[in-house]
Each structure stands twice: as structure tokens, then as C-alpha cells.
Amino acid sequence: MPEVKQSTVSQQSTTDDSVRSPLVTDMGNTTIAENVVAKLSGIAAREVPGVYSMGTAARRAFDTLTDRIPGSQTNVSGGVSVEKGEKQTAIDLTIVVEYGTSIVDVAEAIRRNVIRAVEQGTGLQVVEVNIEVTDVHLPGDEDDQQSSNDTVELN
Secondary structure (H helix, E strand, O other), X not given: OOOOOOOHHHHHHOOHHHOOOOOEEOOEEOXXXXXXXXXXXXXXXXXXXXXXXXXXXXXXXXXXXHHOOOOOOOOOOOOEEEEEXXXXXXXXXXXXXXXXXXXXXXXXXXXXXXXXXXXXXXXXXXXXXXXXEEEEEOOOHHHHHHHHHHOOOOO
């Protein structure tokens, strides 16, 4: 019979009672939505030097279109996936790095910043931050893309 691999958060939930949390008290519980953790994580990851953008190519293309709509809000949780338990959370990030930066250094800085932001902002314990680097942004890529976008006419 094939072994079923459980996620880190659900594995941790068996030992959740041993995890102290300001979210679960004798006076009541505080619940944090996954989108709150995703937004905090996205903002914290974008603050790190060397991160060009976040999300897959399709996500970035969609964000580019929505950014052109007057009054639209920037999607800070794009490229972020969260799995959350009552006291703990695991975070997956998809990023594009700037050419010339150390991917290892950028990834470590992202982990530190995301863990700090989420743990201080929510009280949840971050059990892991997984980072997938999907591309490297080369100098001049944006200029080429911008000029091709400028030539497109919408009727």
C-alpha cells in the first residue's frame, strides 16, 4: 500500500497541544484567516532586496493587466500559498529574482523576514517557508516588455 504523505501542518497538529500560542487562551480563541497570513507573507517577501516579483508567469501577466485598471488594488498575496492550523502555519512562495543576486542569500532573507512578520503580526508559529524560484529577471527585460505593451492598441 503506498505511503500517504501528510502535510507539515497536519503532522504538527498532533503535537499542537505542546505549542504555546497567544491565539488560544482560557478567555477565548483568536482565529486568523489564511488570506491574512498570505498578505503579510507577500509584503514581507517583496521587501527583500533581490526579489523582482512573485508568482508564476500567468499570475504576473494577470497582475499586470489588473494594475492598469483605475482604482484596482495591488495583489500582495500573489505567489503565496498558505496552509494554516490553529496555532501553526506553513508558507509556500513563488518568486522571480533579480539577475546578479545570490538566490541562497535572497531565500534566507525572505525566510527571516516572512517568519518575523507572520509570527509578530499573527501570533502563529511558522513551521516552514518553502521558496520556489521560477525565473531570473534580466536587465532590459522590463524595457522590452514595456515597449511591446505600448504598441498594443485597445479598441
